[in-house]
Amino acid sequence: MNEHIAPVPLDKAYRLVNHGPTVLVSARHNGVDNVMAAAWACGLDFSPPKVTVVIDKIAATRALIEQSGYFALQIPTVNQAALTTQLGTTTLMSDPDKLAHSGVELFEMDGHALPLVAGCTAWLVCRLIPEPHNQQTYDLFIGEVIGAWADSRAFRDGHWQFESADPALRSIHHVAGGHYYAIGDALNTRS
Amino acid sequence: MNEHIAPVPLDKAYRLVNHGPTVLVSARHNGVDNVMAAAWACGLDFSPPKVTVVIDKIAATRALIEQSGYFALQIPTVNQAALTTQLGTTTLMSDPDKLAHSGVELFEMDGHALPLVAGCTAWLVCRLIPEPHNQQTYDLFIGEVIGAWADSRAFRDGHWQFESADPALRSIHHVAGGHYYAIGDALNTRS
Numbered sequence: 617m618n619e620h621i622a623p624v625p626l627d628k629a630y631r632l633v634n635h636g637p638t639v640l641v642s643a644r645h646n647g648v649d650n651v652m653a654a655a656w657a658c659g660l661d662f663s664p665p666k667v668t669v670v671i672d673k674i675a676a677t678r679a680l681i682e683q684s685g686y687f688a689l690q691i692p693t694v695n696q697a698a699l700t701t702q703l704g705t706t707t708l709m710s711d712p713d714k715l716a717h718s719g720v721e722l723f724e725m726d727g728h729a730l731p732l733v734a735g736c737t738a739w740l741v742c743r744l745i746p747e748p749h750n751q752q753t754y755d756l757f758i759g760e761v762i763g764a765w766a767d768s769r770a771f772r773d774g775h776w777q778f779e780s781a782d783p784a785l786r787s788i789h790h791v792a793g794g795h796y797y798a799i800g801d802a803l804n805t806r807s
Numbered sequence: 808m809n810e811h812i813a814p815v816p817l818d819k820a821y822r823l824v825n826h827g828p829t830v831l832v833s834a835r836h837n838g839v840d841n842v843m844a845a846a847w848a849c850g851l852d853f854s855p856p857k858v859t860v861v862i863d864k865i866a867a868t869r870a871l872i873e874q875s876g877y878f879a880l881q882i883p884t885v886n887q888a889a890l891t892t893q894l895g896t897t898t899l900m901s902d903p904d905k906l907a908h909s910g911v912e913l914f915e916m917d918g919h920a921l922p923l924v925a926g927c928t929a930w931l932v933c934r935l936i937p938e939p940h941n942q943q944t945y946d947l948f949i950g951e952v953i954g955a956w957a958d959s960r961a962f963r964d965g966h967w968q969f970e971s972a973d974p975a976l977r978s979i980h981h982v983a984g985g986h987y988y989a990i991g992d993a994l995n996t997r998s
Contacts, residue, residue: 634846635980635988636827655825658849660861660945668859668947670851694994701996750941754851756859758945776982788994789826789980791967797826800991803885803979805892 620767624738628774629665629764632691632738633657635776635799637787640703641669642688642722642731643680649731651720652677653704655790657689665761667742672755676708682751685744686728687759690736693770694798695784701794728763737770737785739763778802811958815929819965820856820955823882823929824848826967826990828978831894832860833879833913833922834871840922842911843868844895846981848880856952858933863946867899873942876935877919878950881927884961885989886975892985919954928961928976930954969993 624632633639639657643650656670667689671678681687692700699720708714715722721734728741742759750756770777770785778786779802788796815823824830830848834841847861858880862869872878883891890911897905906913912925919932933950941947961968961976969977970993979987 631983635982636829636846636849638827655827656850658827658859658861659847660947666945668849670849697994698996754857754949756851774983775986776988778988786991789990791826792822792965794995794997795966796994796996797967797969798991798994799980800977800989803888803987803989804985805889805987806985 620769621765622768622772624764624766624771626665626761626764627663629740629761630659630662631774631776632740632764632766632771633659633667633689635787636789637691637799638700638790638796639669639689640692640700640733640736641671641677642690642733643677643684643686644730645680645684648680649715649722650677650680650708651703651715651731651733653700660758666745667740667759667761669757669759670755671757681744681757686730687742687744688730688732689740689742690733691738691787692733692736693785694788696735697788697796700788725763725765737787738766811960812956813959813963815955815957815962817856817952817955818854820931820952821850821853822965822967823931823955823957823962824850824858824880826978827980828882828990829891829981829987830860830880831883831891831924831927832862832868833881833924834868834875834877835921836871836875839871840906840913841868841871841899842894842906842922842924844891851949857936858931858950858952860948860950861946862948872935872948877921878933878935879921879923880931880933881924882929882978883924883927884976885979887926888979888987891979916954916956928978929957
């Protein structure tokens, strides 16, 4: 864990995903770690903060979430675009060493037994709110955010700082097939 | 309706929202039109395409959706950032002329009785899939996309073309309080 990581107040945690970035989803159960990519993650509530994420039935991460009751969303950067594609297109099912082969560096946050991805700009640790109908019918998972952190070089004072941060720290937004857009210029519609 | 608007095949419709833009949500019931802004809209399925959108109980648009069973999501541009903030912070409850006062220009797509916002880059007409538990507990609405169109200057051949389009047509991604980021540079992680 690097010295730039700082807690984000839970009432500001929604801002970490409000601009629609592609995320990495981590989970751990019974000694098995996994990380996958997801473009369909979204804010759901402010306080307590909640999020949704769509996780296909073929994803190995899904069983880890269902069994452990926890997952993390984290925001990868321009620097991690190739890693994000790799984590999103390889599976633990066919490669038990998927994480080692990807070169992803993992760390833990004190008190949360989840494999977090180093180099991201934000991390949201979530407790699964079980909704079997949504999970089965729509592959839709709901989590309550119980801890949030960000790299203060990219997010501080409750706001993303992309306009002044290293462009390599910008969030990435998946279109299809390994093609992304980085987040761009700031626009203020109020003074 | 301008000459650049072209249908998007339904199996590519998810790509219109995959990169996480803030959207405008339109609905009509019993002669009443409304349009609101929503940052929490997300892809849910590919085929048939489905989307989620979070709509607070205080939003006048919500009752129009529940009563009519239809809504539209549309993608506003950098040019429309101030309009998006206005449509997201004023309400039909206190200003019955909200739409006229905003200056929004509306149009209809043949066969769909919904007030669509001119000047957006994409439109997704959705049939509500009623899920009362999600709607009541989480303010979460699910729709099946039954028609999709895009401005071919910004989206064509199944892909956003932001890298070559007028920057004023870029999508906007809300952070908080009328502060957005425009979508930025393209990144390709595969050849």
